[in-house]
Amino acid sequence: MKQQYGQILVTPKPFVKWAGGKRQLIPILNENLPKTFGTYFEPFLGGGALLFHMLTERNGQKCSISDLNSDLVLSYITIRDRIDDLISSLKSHEKNYQKDSKSYYYSVRESNPRNEIEKTSRLIFLNRTCFNGLYRVNSKGKFNVPIGKYTNPNIVNEDNLRSVSSILQSSKASIKCRDFEAVLRDAKKDDLVYFDPPYQPVSNTANFTSYTNKDFTFDDLNRLAELCTKLDSKGCRVLLSNSNSKEVAEIFSNEPWKISKIQANRSINSNSKKRTGHFELLIKNY
Template sequence: MKQVYSQISSVAPKPFVKWAGGKRQLIPILNENLSKSFGTYFEPFLGGGALLFHILTERKGQKCSISDLNSDLVLTYTTIRDRIDELISSLKNHEKNYHKDSKSYYYSVRESNPRSEIEKTSRLLFMNRTCFNGLYRVNSKGKFNVPLGRYTNPNIVNEKNLRSVSSILQSSKVAIKCRDFESVLRDAKKGDLVYFDPPYQPVSDTANFTSYTNKNFTYEDLNRLADLCLKLDSRGCNVLLSNSDSKEVADVFSGKSWKIKKIHANRSINSNSKKRTGHFELLIKNY
């Protein structure tokens, strides 16, 4: 079994969920903007973890502390790490039932509220693979509310990548927590790198999408984040932050500690494909 496992997990790990604001397409730019050396890597808005997987692949033995306020997402990371065989078995069951009657099965799973960690995790991954546009969104009651997507043959199990992710999380020094972003201040010390990729500030009245949890990321939260970044800066931490190309963001990071760079980025999950291109966002750092 170990031989099969090592062959399957030899592919480079990549994000196992499609997440609004995911950073896979920006990895080359983010990599150029990492500090040359750092202690522990912190990522308090984890999401799909594109930069985390890049760092773990490129820097063997890198110590990381990752967290998110979405408890279902955090559970998914720990389940993939600790119980991969059971999870894959559950996903294969979803796949089999989906192909019998995709519509009725999708909505029955969407309405379900499983208790076990395995079933909760496989439900999230199944919904993410089969829902409209791969969009993770919950309403104010925390209920997943995205309709069925139009897919001929979605890759529901994606076993090679899941085993690769499990393998690298098991073999690395990665602490995974469910907590608010401010908690990073308790642990980060001089020389550490903290990457913030929060839900973006809207650039227009209709562009407000912050529903990864049932709590919106507000302008007050942005100011709380800016204050935290200043505290980390005064402690000697390397701080890197992604956000939208908006006046609010530029204003709260207008102090002398911050270097702001405008970068080109596409939007991978806008429902209108013509609106996915031609966007800019800001990359802000203190080093």
Template sequence: MKQQYDQILVTPKPFVKWAGGKRQLIPILNENLPKTFGTYFEPFLGGGALLFNMLTERNDQKCSISDLNSDLVLSYTTIRDKIDDLINSLKNHEKHYQKNSKKYYYSIRESNPRSQIEKTSRLIFLNRTCFNGLYRVNSKGKFNVPLGKYTNPNIVNEENLCSVSRILRSSKISIKCRDFEAVLRDAKRDDLVYFDPPYQPVSDTSNFTSYTNKDFTYDDLSRLVELCMKLDSKGCNVLLSNSNSQKVADMFTTKPWKIFKIKANRSINSNSKKRTGHFELLIKNY
């Protein structure tokens, strides 16, 4: 039945809001991509804004995408393989949410479904209806964001989900759940590796956002920097996004690294006045 969606010509966009999402930075990121490259690797997939934009413009592009968040990776594979069942499940969530949004939201937040379809529809439902569309889990791995104040959230967004499903079905795209360091085994000369990790705090009073229940620590950042150096020595193209942090900049002072400071807004900061006027770093070796 999923063939009925093959002719939908909607440009695919991220199906979840994700802290640090890159939709607003796509024009700048596009300007900073190499003219040509082999396989595209993205080991901190998140919402996949750059991936979807790239596949729209280069539909023959070979991609290897991954993330350590198993629920997120499951969502990508479910959308790819079981789109009809997922949409039906989301429509069911929408129907119950409209009857009693608060009661239903917290009942789903407390639930722990076992099936692939229900796990994915729960993640998308909570992401669409929670406060600020923020994905956050506590130290026990439990989603803990309160209900958002929406009058009519777009819970199903059928056209976009079908478009995402269609584009992910390419045999040239592989989706894995794994630590970012695993990319070193697969990436070859002239491939492009784009890193968009949880950002380094810009001050001692700010924190990392927990995308998984394992925080991305300063040690992880050091591992990432070392990995960038190894990929560079293999002849890979490396592009890295991070916060406008002096610590990060100091780690890339040698050749061939080039550091650019770019303007970026924070679309899911709880304080709307703090969403603008931010800068972040774009670092590359080509």
């Protein structure tokens, strides 16, 4: 389902860059989806690449999506419900940024808006103008990424935002802010649950788990593995992405899990030479 604005056909795609985003892996993920399934659950929503693909390809697919990052969840809801207000707020960010990008960027980074439109437009603005499009907060929950080196960043991607708004409105996807374990209460036999958690570090320097001010720890990974087993025993179909790490491979080494290694470029690495040649794991029980 492509949305038409004027003569432009726009397929909805992620409106934020997110570490571990799945846009480039969509063809492989698509091949690995079950032929049929009930409700689609995605408890680590992030940029939502697979969600947008799913809603575009499978008209009427029932979806339940969630994330623990409350600002991100608010963004999805604001784009769905208040797109015109959001776009005019982003346009005013764009105008001010063009006057004096550096001082304006840091003043927005320091700001702490209370209203939903301003919160969402701040998140999108910072994501579009910060270094590497990296969303990261410190232990106090403050966004702490420096300004990026862009000559003309696309701050108001109006066609895509309207397309995302339109598909979220028409899909009746339920959007919640909650911990990933909550999915166990809702998922039923033959539903599909896709987990794309913050990845386990594969090296000492690769500690990249701070999308919220709570790190995703090894204990969380074990909690996730237990949850996958419980979902399997309910008859759910489970698909999981993670880093090609020894710990992950060991935890999912037994039946019913099937592990395949897939090639993936990491779009977020300060050294562009290190963005290629990576493998990650795709794990499923069907």
